[in-house]
Amino acid sequence: MTDTEHQGTGDLAELAARMRAFTEERDWGRFHDPKSLVLALMGEVGELAELLQWIPADGAVEHFRDPERRARVSEEMSDVLLYLVRLADVFEVDLRGAAQEKLVRAEERFPPGAVRGVAPKRG
Numbered sequence: 001m002t003d004t005e006h007q008g009t010g011d012l013a014e015l016a017a018r019m020r021a022f023t024e025e026r027d028w029g030r031f032h033d034p035k036s037l038v039l040a041l042m043g044e045v046g047e048l049a050e051l052l053q054w055i056p057a058d059g060a061v062e063h064f065r066d067p068e069r070r071a072r073v074s075e076e077m078s079d080v081l082l083y084l085v086r087l088a089d090v091f092e093v094d095l096r097g098a099a100q101e102k103l104v105r106a107e108e109r110f111p112p113g114a115v116r117g118v119a120p121k122r123g
């Protein structure tokens with residue numbers, strides 16, 4: 001995937017700045033302690049999970065090709081991303097950099113030749 005293909009979701013710093021401004025303009029920063037943000041994030045993950053509840057796993061991709069369902073799942077994924085970005089901003093974490101480091105470690109830990117087609121084990 002090229003950098004151009006990443007740009008749709010790539011600029012997390014811009015999202016963080018907009019979320020910060022949105023929060024400050026409404027004086028909501030007092031509510032954005034890390035614990036409250038994690039609980040809000042979990043609530044949004046729950047809303048996302050609810051959309052998938054009872055949908056057969058092998059039919060989920062097709063299910064969400066429907067435009068209205070796709071819009072709903074996009075909304076909930078956006079809610080999850082925005083709360084995660086806000087949490088990272090409060091913690092002063094470079095979320096994009098941290099995620100890239102995690103990917104590098106995963107690429108090293110799971111070389112394709114050793115694990116191809118095999119689900120990763122925990123621990």
Ligand SMILES: [Mg+2]
Binds near residue numbers: 044047075076079
């Ligand atoms: Mg939501």
